[in-house]
Amino acid sequence: MINININKKLHGSNADMNLDIDLSIQEGEFLALSGKSGSGKTTLLRILAGLEDATGNIKVGEDSWLDAKTKLPPQKRAIGFVFQDYALFDNMSVLNNLLYVKKDIKLAEHLLGITELSELKDRLPNTLSGGQKQRVALCRAMMNRPKLLLMDEPLSALDPAMRTKLQNEILTLHREFNTTTIMVSHDPSEIYRLASRVVVLENGKITNDGKPIDILLRTSGSQKFSFSGELLDIKKVDVIYIAIIAIGQQLVEVVVSEDEAQNLNIGDAVEVSTKAFTPIVSSV
The missing domain is CATH 2.40.50 (OB fold (Dihydrolipoamide Acetyltransferase, E2P))
Structure with missing residues (x-):
């Protein structure tokens, strides 16, 4: 179980607001964070990763990542983080990008096999397509077998066909490694396909929480x-x-x-x- 109870004052472009989150997540759950831009989704991911400060508590299983006395540094949190911009090392091959995280050649080759990157393992990132780079970033995030995988709109720059392909690979990795996954997304079809639960943020607060079918199908009355x-x-x-x-x-x-x-x-x-x-x- 992951228990999150945090507060942080944010300075937005229009007005200040408080990010005030009280949330519990089951182990192995795939949770999508949705909401308008500026609602606090990415900041919440960065707080979970230890990249931003906040007051409150974050507890993962029996481990405290954040409380009044403790702020665990990012490298000691069992997380994987997939950014929008890939953040790969351009001077390292695909394989070495993975081995930089952990010297486990067997796991690296297994991940490259799942994502159909084995034949590209000796290539440099600047010779890859956007979809291939994002697959490398996803594999690298899984190299330390994270308890928590954080993804900030990882597929937003890809074309629809590639998005669907990577969605399937994300789901495969999530299930095989039984990783608790939190993904920021604005794409209803992506949320429906991947997530078991959706949390909607508005002005730093949770305004809706439930199954994708209940949150995304917003018909009312007799409308079809x-x-x-x-x-x-x-x-x-x-x-x-x-x-x-x-x-x-x-x-x-x-x-x-x-x-x-x-x-x-x-x-x-x-x-x-x-x-x-x-x-x-x-x-x-």
Whole structure:
């Protein structure tokens, strides 16, 4: 069990706020941290890693990482950290990037095999693609068999196909090593595919906590579908108005009434919902 009860004052771009977290995480759980930018997600990861100070307590099993008398340094915390920017050593081969963490050639080769990097083990990072670099970073994070794996939007810079591939590999490693994993993500499909639990932060506080299906499916009443997006444009075609809305990485056209068109502004965050129709789902 990981018990987190911490507080830290944050100086945001708009206003100051308190990061005030009281959270318990089961061993082996895969928890996703969600919420708007600036809500405190990355700061929480950095506090858990020992990279930032906070007041309060962090207890992992029987070990105290943070309390009134103790602040365990990062190198003594059994963590793995996967950043957005890979943070690899450019002058070291793929294999040596892993062995730098721990001189365990058997484990390194096992991790490279799981992530299909064995044939690239002698290559330098600057000769790899973004997806390959992130796989190396993931393997390196697992080299000390961490009790806690922290990931800060690790796949945000990758294309959809590569994201799906790495999501599968992350899940494989999480299950094989029985690592407790905390991942920051803004991608609902990624959260749904990977996480067993979602914690939503807003202004430094937990506002929602539950299973992905309960947190991510935000329909209400008799609505069958509900999607959030950004209004990009409204155009008039003959006698009807069509709203162009970005939902995730897709653009959709939605017919709106004249009254709706007059009350909407370009750049608005909007919700697209419907109460009754029969969808057709097919492979693409």
